[in-house]
Amino acid sequence: MFRLIKQEGCARRGEFTTVHGTIQTPVFMNVGTSAAIKGGVSSLDLKNELKTQVELCNTYHLHVRPGDEVVYKMGGLHKFMNWDKPILTDSGGFQVFSLAKLRRIKEEGVYFNSHVDGRKIFMGPEESMQIQSHLASTIAMAFDECVENPAEYNYSRKSCERTTRWLKRCIAEMKRLNSLEDTINKDQLLFAINQGCTYDDLRIEHMKVIREEEYCAGFAIGGLAVGEPTDVMYHVIEQVEPFMPKDKPRYLMGVGTPSNIIEAVARGIDFFDCVMPSRNARHGTMFTWNGIVHIANRRFETDSRPVDPQCDCPCCRNFTRAYVRHLFKSEEQLGGRLAVMHNLYFYNTLTERIREALDEGRFAEFRAEYSAKLAQRLPDEL
């Protein structure tokens, strides 16, 4: 299912075949939280304009609204959004721990109140699998506890152990669901999630335990990019990576900046997702091959160049910096849409260029050229 095509150091060029098509890795998944990309971007834009390979949707949000029963009745997320390529759904765990109110964590799962209407909800491993089965995503994520950072060592250890027990329940439940007649996607895949906060021994021990679960089609590193320094994040990846199966994809959840992605690829990661390109875009922060641009800046008032002259996205092919700036200053939604499209195209092109570099054995060179550059603010003269 996962084919490792090439390696350069720890960096991996691969492809992952699913029932909804083959994913070329490294890949950046585009986040459509509530079955829609923020900023008015549709699945047609993703497909026709933005080179998106995988759309990521949020189990918690869709369970709350419109309800996974509704999505199930509509034939699953693919039909609902009109998207025929792979979809990854998260487990709901992260949102339960970051958004929901009044939560109580028990062995059976988590009791919490909806952030929308306060309604009481229970979600455990079985419920998460059932919801994701209703959503009929290509890849489902195991239900885990994402502990706060920093967290006490002892709490983190106990939480890891519970996450392991929950993983086993997720596997059992998904096996059952995938065998049912009226399940939409009987080929739904499960990725397990490594936890352990920033404690090397917990991270490694947890990874060693969960990698034994042969049923899992991939392994994610969760609980990072939650406020810890970047160096700490890289350190954790370096600690865990040697213990991750070579023959399955690795997914670094919720990461990150273009530079983070290049650095994590260099450390052996294959899958990424992050709200950064769409969230930043909506505030006028745009990524270019020469660094970061704040497009609402006065200096772009009569700038007739595209946001990024090197970019072929729908925004850069058709509109000037001056126009995009005007849209942001006038609070026209079109500004956000163009910027979101640009940033998603940038991220999708970034991973495409990483793949090309890996194919051609020059990833180290690519990394040296771009890892720092992409994090800088666009110099005035560019």
Place this chain on the structure above:
Amino acid sequence: MFRLIKQEGCARRGEFTTVHGTIQTPVFMNVGTSAAIKGGVSSLDLKNELKTQVELCNTYHLHVRPGDEVVYKMGGLHKFMNWDKPILTDSGGFQVFSLAKLRRIKEEGVYFNSHVDGRKIFMGPEESMQIQSHLASTIAMAFDECVENPAEYNYSRKSCERTTRWLKRCIAEMKRLNSLEDTINKDQLLFAINQGCTYDDLRIEHMKVIREEEYCAGFAIGGLAVGEPTDVMYHVIEQVEPFMPKDKPRYLMGVGTPSNIIEAVARGIDFFDCVMPSRNARHGTMFTWNGIVHIANRRFETDSRPVDPQCDCPCCRNFTRAYVRHLFKSEEQLGGRLAVMHNLYFYNTLTERIREALDEGRFAEFRAEYSAKLAQRLPDEL
């Protein structure tokens, strides 16, 4: 320049040739107030997906932000928005009278404060022409006073006389501007505006006076659709129309519902514009060939049909009622974008079907079938 192709009663099928292309009439112009359609719709969408013939932009808004000097430096509105078909700009008058604060009307023009930053602005006929020349629209509108409704008879009469004097100054100024070397569009056209509130004699007298201005390429009826009953609006059109030149297009400003458009075509109108399709769309009110739909309604929760099964717009071709409803309930901007595209497509198709009916001599039949139907709420079973 305007060619009358066919008539059926007062209804006219024509075409109006401009330096930016030929406009088939009757036509509905799509409103892009600040050089952008609300709801994240770009000029590319208008051109490639929505069958838009003319985009309308607002002189007042663009003067305030980004400033007409900026648009001029960027090569005019066509280049700024990346739109190569006709553009009509209003005169700024209507917004000065409806949006601006602390306005004082003098013979020379209007002193007012910007609604954005309170900055003092003066706009008279010459300033309006200069701004519109900077914007380089295809068709500029004369600077008029749009009196409130109801208005005193005597005030309305004096206002009409001033609007006539302002028209003469607009003509003189546009002639001068179109002769300048550095004017972007030296073929800019001027439409005059008929006023007179709801007083038949003032309306008719004013029309008789302004039609003598041969320089004007078209004539508009202004000051309607500002709160008066629909019957009063139709009555005013019927009074004024016999005195409008037959060989020039007639534009009913700011109108209206699909039914209003059919009825106004039946009374001899050729050009329309209205924010209704985009504004209503953003609140989930969508027009269909069977009547009006409030798409956020609970009854569409699992409705797998397109919003309008008879419609070929990007929304109806690709998404279900259930999905569009979900987007509105989740406050996803994509909902607004799809609904705006649908409604603009509906209005543009409505005028297209009116033209076809006129071409085939069956406009009376079309009017009988649709004028009332399009104003009704969509019956439950459709």
